[in-house]
Amino acid sequence: MEVARVLTTALPYIQRFAGKTVVIKYGGNAMVDEALKRGFARDVTLMKAVGLNPVVVHGGGPQIGSLLKRLGKPSEFIDGMRVTDGETMDVVQMVLGGLVNKDIVNLINQAGGRAIGLSGKDGQLIRARRIKADDGRTDLGQVGEVASIDPAVVELLESGDFIPVIAPLGVAPNGESLNINADLVAGKLATVLKAEKLILLTNTRGILDAEQQTLTGLTPTRVGELIADGTISGGMLPKVRCALDAVASGVDAAHIIDGRVEHAVMLELLTDEGVGTLIRSR
């Protein structure tokens, strides 16, 4: 009975999203344990099996932090961005392009999907440029934003029925490697791929207000107010900024949801209630 009920509710959504691209940002904070990671991989595989085109962009901030710590190097963040000197950049590339990327690829493949891992460097997917902190002056080192995206390699993988798994690394015009916040990459990629949805998986129930209630149905104006009054801060800043950019550029909806909940992606996509915080352009 339970299966029948779930299928009846899910079917209209499966039909609605058939052939559509959904960009899922898998934050390092949502990669809590092996069981949850396997659940995430099963969800992504199932999405592909029922005809959607999932594209995974992953983070790995806590994983970078723990390797840096083992190497005796502290992590420093300004406005939610990691200050990245040359040594830190090496660790960022090892952890994002190596450990985390291959872990997710392996889990999806174990779940029966066909995943291919790549970074923004592969196929010149992400051209980047250096950015400064929000004050416009403070140097962050090898930290970038997306200058342009060439989606050819992702489209090739999608058409071959592979699931792309992307690490947020980019290259500057002078060939320098840049560390890009994964939320920013996911937002831009959703826009360029004309995705139906952008789903950001994190370690909170969504955007919370001062009473820890989950806020939803947010518009750009309301988000602006929440940033101005300090309700939204730290790691949530790049997340909402990229969500706003994406919905302003044609993505129908962005969702910030709790990756610590089992099958969070499926609950968001295939149920009437959805979960977490929904952001739309109006």
Ligand SMILES: Nc1ncnc2c1ncn2[C@@H]1O[C@H](COP(=O)(O)OP(=O)(O)O)[C@@H](O)[C@H]1O
């Ligand atoms: N209004 C808010 N609602 C929820 N989380 C918030 C809010 N403002 C700041 N945050 C912080 O943002 C964090 C999520 O960002 P981050 O740690 O970068 O996650 P991820 O690794 O998933 O990108 C939350 O754990 C919380 O500490």
Ligand SMILES: CC(=O)N[C@@H](CCC(=O)OP(=O)(O)O)C(=O)O
């Ligand atoms: C510039 C910058 O801050 N880059 C991030 C990239 C990883 C990331 O975004 O990971 P989460 O999504 O898990 O936070 C970092 O170095 O931590």
